[in-house]
Amino acid sequence: xxxxxxxxxxxxxxxILLPLVAVAVAALIVASLLVGGYDITVSNLFTDPAARNMxxxxxxxxTLALIFAAVAMSFSGVIMQMITQNKFVEPTTAGxxxxxxxxxxxxxxxxxxxxxxxxxxxxxxxxxxxTMVFLGVLRRITVRSSIIVPLxxxxxxAVVGAVTTFLAGTFDLLQSMSAWRxxxxxxxxxxxxxxxxxxxxxxxxxxxMADRFTAAGLGKDLATNIGIRYERVVFAGxxxxxxxxxxxxxxxxxxxxxxxxxxxxxxxxxxDDLRKNLPWVAVIGTGLLLACDLVGRTVVxxxxxxxxxxxxxxxxxxxxxxxxxxxRHVSA
Amino acid sequence: xxxxxxxxxxxQGTVVLGPVSGVIEDGGITAVVGPNGAGKSxxxxxxxxxxxxxxxxxxxxxxxxRTSKSRDLAKHLSILRQENHMTARLTxxxxxxxxxxxxxxxxxxxxxxxxxxxxISFLNLADLAxxxxxxxxxxxxxxxxxxxxxxxxxxxxxxxxPLNNLDVKHSVLMMRQLRRxxxxxxxxxxxxxxxxxxxxxxxxxxxxxxxxQVVTSGTVAEMMxxxxxxDVFDTPVEVHHINGRPTAVYxx
Numbered sequence: 077x078x079x080x081x082x083x084x085x086x087x088x089x090x091x092i093l094l095p096l097v098a099v100a101v102a103a104l105i106v107a108s109l110l111v112g113g114y115d116i117t118v119s120n121l122f123t124d125p126a127a128r129n130m131x132x133x134x135x136x137x138x139t140l141a142l143i144f145a146a147v148a149m150s151f152s153g154v155i156m157q158m159i160t161q162n163k164f165v166e167p168t169t170a171g172x173x174x175x176x177x178x179x180x181x182x183x184x185x186x187x188x189x190x191x192x193x194x195x196x197x198x199x200x201x202x203x204x205x206x207t208m209v210f211l212g213v214l215r216r217i218t219v220r221s222s223i224i225v226p227l228x229x230x231x232x233x234a235v236v237g238a239v240t241t242f243l244a245g246t247f248d249l250l251q252s253m254s255a256w257r258x259x260x261x262x263x264x265x266x267x268x269x270x271x272x273x274x275x276x277x278x279x280x281x282x283x284x285m286a287d288r289f290t291a292a293g294l295g296k297d298l299a300t301n302i303g304i305r306y307e308r309v310v311f312a313g314x315x316x317x318x319x320x321x322x323x324x325x326x327x328x329x330x331x332x333x334x335x336x337x338x339x340x341x342x343x344x345x346x347x348d349d350l351r352k353n354l355p356w357v358a359v360i361g362t363g364l365l366l367a368c369d370l371v372g373r374t375v376v377x378x379x380x381x382x383x384x385x386x387x388x389x390x391x392x393x394x395x396x397x398x399x400x401x402x403x404r405h406v407s408a
Numbered sequence: 409x410x411x412x413x414x415x416x417x418x419x420q421g422t423v424v425l426g427p428v429s430g431v432i433e434d435g436g437i438t439a440v441v442g443p444n445g446a447g448k449s450x451x452x453x454x455x456x457x458x459x460x461x462x463x464x465x466x467x468x469x470x471x472x473x474r475t476s477k478s479r480d481l482a483k484h485l486s487i488l489r490q491e492n493h494m495t496a497r498l499t500x501x502x503x504x505x506x507x508x509x510x511x512x513x514x515x516x517x518x519x520x521x522x523x524x525x526x527x528i529s530f531l532n533l534a535d536l537a538x539x540x541x542x543x544x545x546x547x548x549x550x551x552x553x554x555x556x557x558x559x560x561x562x563x564x565x566x567x568x569x570p571l572n573n574l575d576v577k578h579s580v581l582m583m584r585q586l587r588r589x590x591x592x593x594x595x596x597x598x599x600x601x602x603x604x605x606x607x608x609x610x611x612x613x614x615x616x617x618x619x620x621q622v623v624t625s626g627t628v629a630e631m632m633x634x635x636x637x638x639d640v641f642d643t644p645v646e647v648h649h650i651n652g653r654p655t656a657v658y659x660x
Contacts (some may be wrong), residue, residue, distance in 0.1 A: 293496030303482030
């Protein structure tokens with residue numbers, strides 16, 4: 077046992093670290109509201125009507141969209157990790173997001189003029205079906221080692237992604253799909269991001285069901301022992317993940333790895349009691365996505381690198397670090 | 409009283425259990441023994457409603473385990489399996505707190521907290537209560553799971569190989585605690601156990617299974633007999649009385 081991981085030292089660092097994180101995320105929110113092509117400061121918000129307009133039409137929606145998308149994807153990650161009992165599963169490693177993408181494309185092909193709500197329902201439906209396929213495959217394989225499970229999901233996602241690309245090529249929609257794949261927040265303005273408010277409902281529901289999801293993470297037998305209907309919790313979880321992923325997919329696009337990185341970081345700090353750690357999953361997820369978006373906005377200004385591209389790079393590194401850490405744990 | 413009638417389980421036509429019928433009286437400790445593959449764990453998990461039988465019915469304290477609501481059952485019956493593969497990172501106290509879920513639906517009342525702390529100290533886990541389970545040894549983790557089941561405070565407690573992962577010292581401590589749970593808390597404890605001598609020393613009744621059938625059952629005195637054990641384990645077993653305790657000797 078390392079001295080640093082003794083419970084007392086741990087709770088000390090937690091007591092200092094978590095408030096610091098909260099302050100940092102608050103600062104990132106302010107930065108996200110102020111940084112951009114148009115010069116907005118706290119003072120000219122009150123004096124310059126053009127600045128105020130810019131603020132309300134673009135900056136506030138963009139920042140809110142970032143927060144909602146971050147909560148949607150990190151909560152989706154936590155829920156999926158609990159119901160699959162695997163730390164590497166999240167919407168992009170289980171194929172959920174890729175299925176949502178196929179749903180988006182299906183809409184573009186069959187009903188290009190469909191209102192956003194219809195697209196979201198279709199994308200969520202695809203995401204739900206795809207996640208059920210993933211869980212169904214998991215049930216049929218006997219080797220459920222921690223690495224096999226996300227591998228299955230990544231392969232399923234790759235197949236769905238390939239079908240999507242083929243269809244997009246056939247119907248001359250490759251450009252739309254590549255824009256979708258590099259989910260960015262540059263186009264988010266008022267009148268476009270509002271469906272993301274629905275994420276708030278899903279987030280509240282996740283908090284209400286927190287204990288049930290944690291219990292699902294104890295495994296089917298222990299959950300059943302304490303009177304929980306495991307299958308129902310799994311069904312509710314998949315539905316919530318599919319909705320959150322579907323909505324985020326339509327409004328923003330593909331956001332990889334957030335659901336992987338954030339829950340694992342929080343788990344290391346606080347453990348997996350969701351009642352306790354869901355607020356921190358939201359805060360840290362928001363902070364990470366805001367930071368990626370801000371980097372993307374500033375490094376090549378006035379151009380932008382989509383947040384998901386930066387997140388992909390960060391997430392890949394963290395993913396590998398987690399795998400290595402896990403191996404050390406097992407061999408130790 | 410636990411009653412199972414014509415219970416059987418088969419997988420793709422291969423019968424692994426039964427049909428078996430029997431009764432486990434209230435109170436005390438009942439040990440289920442038998443060779444590997446006898447169907448002990450299968451029977452226990454069917455009684456604990458974690459596994460659906462192919463046929464037959466099970467009632468625990470008058471409740472049919474297949475038709476009663478799972479939440480109601482969880483207040484009367486708790487079951488702990490041998491392998492508890494879990495990836496969720498919880499502290500001992502958080503895990504034991506989940507034992508109260510059937511009573512509190514997650515909102516721990518002061519009475520719940522009392523039961524949680526009681527179960528933690530009952531299994532000598534007070535020093536480890538704030539540790540994460542992945543920081544514990546296999547034996548400590550096993551005790552934490554048993555504490556969770558005791559915090560659930562059910563009249564019937566089913567344990568599949570609770571001595572799994574425990575060394576001799578902790579096996580003895582665990583059996584003493586279970587004895588106390590039966591004697592002081594009035595629980596009906598049913599456990600699957602490999603070591604016939606542990607079963608003889610700490611339980612009141614023994615049920616012996618072999619090849620998916622109940623071979624025989626009775627009090628410890630009746631069961632600790634050369635002929636009975638030789639038959640059950642299909643290997644020569646002699647019972648000697650050492651310090652007044654019936655002790656099976658089988659490494660001849």
